[in-house]
Amino acid sequence: MYWVNSESDSNPTASNPAEFEREVATGQRFEFGQNWRRFLSVLNEERIANAIQSLQQQLGLDRLDGLQFCDAGSGSGLFSLAARRLGATVHSFDFDPSSVGCTQELKRRYFADDPHWTIQPASVLDTDYLRTLGQFDVVYSWGVLHHTGAMWQAIENVTMLVVPKGRLFIALYNDQGWLSRMWLAVKRAYCCCTLGRWAMTVTWVPGFFARMCVASLVAGRNKFAAYHHERGMSPVHDWIDWIGGLPFEVAKPDDVIRFHEQRGFELFKLTRTKSLGCNQFVFQMKRSPRDERTQNMSYRVEHAASKRGSFGVYRYCIYQGDCLIAHYWHDHRGDEHGIEFVNGLSEDCPVGRMTDFLEGGGPEPLRLSDSAIAYLTRKQHVKS
Numbered sequence: 001m002y003w004v005n006s007e008s009d010s011n012p013t014a015s016n017p018a019e020f021e022r023e024v025a026t027g028q029r030f031e032f033g034q035n036w037r038r039f040l041s042v043l044n045e046e047r048i049a050n051a052i053q054s055l056q057q058q059l060g061l062d063r064l065d066g067l068q069f070c071d072a073g074s075g076s077g078l079f080s081l082a083a084r085r086l087g088a089t090v091h092s093f094d095f096d097p098s099s100v101g102c103t104q105e106l107k108r109r110y111f112a113d114d115p116h117w118t119i120q121p122a123s124v125l126d127t128d129y130l131r132t133l134g135q136f137d138v139v140y141s142w143g144v145l146h147h148t149g150a151m152w153q154a155i156e157n158v159t160m161l162v163v164p165k166g167r168l169f170i171a172l173y174n175d176q177g178w179l180s181r182m183w184l185a186v187k188r189a190y191c192c193c194t195l196g197r198w199a200m201t202v203t204w205v206p207g208f209f210a211r212m213c214v215a216s217l218v219a220g221r222n223k224f225a226a227y228h229h230e231r232g233m234s235p236v237h238d239w240i241d242w243i244g245g246l247p248f249e250v251a252k253p254d255d256v257i258r259f260h261e262q263r264g265f266e267l268f269k270l271t272r273t274k275s276l277g278c279n280q281f282v283f284q285m286k287r288s289p290r291d292e293r294t295q296n297m298s299y300r301v302e303h304a305a306s307k308r309g310s311f312g313v314y315r316y317c318i319y320q321g322d323c324l325i326a327h328y329w330h331d332h333r334g335d336e337h338g339i340e341f342v343n344g345l346s347e348d349c350p351v352g353r354m355t356d357f358l359e360g361g362g363p364e365p366l367r368l369s370d371s372a373i374a375y376l377t378r379k380q381h382v383k384s
């Protein structure tokens with residue numbers, strides 16, 4: 001069993017495993033992690049490549065180098081792995097200990113001992129925990145927020161993790177009216193007891209199988225083989241996830257879009273489902289004039305008043321308001337760079353390359369990139 005183990009990065013506000021066990025025992029929660037554990041036995045390079053491609057297409061980004069990526073509700077860990085392969089620094093968390101264990105297993109298989117991928121057990125409803133994370137360039141929470149038991153609160157929480165101009169990629173179950181209420185009854189029956197699980201599986205899995213066979217005949221192509229091209233998933237594991245997935249809530253696309261617009265996001269991409277399953281939303285956080293002012297008040301960068309030789313390092317001072325908080329430096333090529341906080345903390349290569357940290361310069365005003373601001377915000381959180 002992949003269970004959250006001692007290798008998990010320490011989380012002082014870890015989700016309560018006893019609460020998870022209680023919800024499972026009382027039939028309120030499906031054990032997603034157990035299903036993901038079975039999925040890992042069929043994971044291969046082709047599925048990983050499909051997951052990477054789906055991430056690139058939806059986010060409209062070829063690479064994620066130098067970006068901070070948060071996978072909220074990481075499940076199998078496949079999309080954390082995809083983001084890491086695309087160059088992002090990844091933070092994954094999940095409420096289900098077995099899902100955390102699966103994500104750790106993928107890290108062990110493909111990125112063992114990698115400092116740029118952290119994994120923790122935590123709930124997206126735990127705002128104290130989320131506050132410790134700071135903000136991210138990309139927040140990914142696919143098929144998670146409707147399984148928390150407090151969907152709108154969970155959506156609100158992930159919006160706060162996104163840096164200005166950052167992207168939020170979420171997928172939420174489509175509201176199908178009475179049909180959604182029928183599926184809720186199926187899921188409750190599945191989770192209530194062994195008999196319910198058995199009865200729902202033998203009733204619905206053959207139904208889904210038959211539906212896909214008919215769809216293959218009508219389309220003239222093998223829909224089973226085509227399924228994993230979309231996100232690298234497997235139909236059987238997704239059917240089980242669908243039949244059992246409790247808690248379960250649904251949302252209408254227009255409500256989701258309005259909710260985000262009211263919080264300063266604009267819709268970047270919408271992929272609607274025609275029936276059951278998820279609508280996928282990619283939002284981009286706008287930078288309002290107020291944010292701009294707040295950002296300028298928060299952090300600014302200036303050249304340090306020091307002499308440098310032709311190939312010496314360039315030095316800068318970073319201020320928060322009027323207070324000097326750090327010195328930043330890079331070599332003449334911009335390959336090597338680092339930061340020294342006035343409290344003694346120092347780090348090499350805080351984000352990507354120097355050009356991912358500083359923008360402008362020359363004839364343009366020098367400024368900190370959004371990734372640099374997210375990085376500084378995170379470090380300031382850690383400090384306080």
Ligand SMILES: C[S@@+](CC[C@H](N)C(=O)[O-])C[C@H]1O[C@@H](n2cnc3c(N)ncnc32)[C@H](O)[C@@H]1O
Pocket residue numbers: 032033072073074075076078079093094095096099122123124125141142143144147148241
């Ligand atoms: C259907 S899976 C999706 C996994 C993954 N995001 C993906 O795209 O494949 C839903 C995941 O959400 C997790 N989850 C449910 N409630 C959660 C919560 N409150 N906080 C964090 N994760 C949660 C479940 O444990 C499960 O691993």
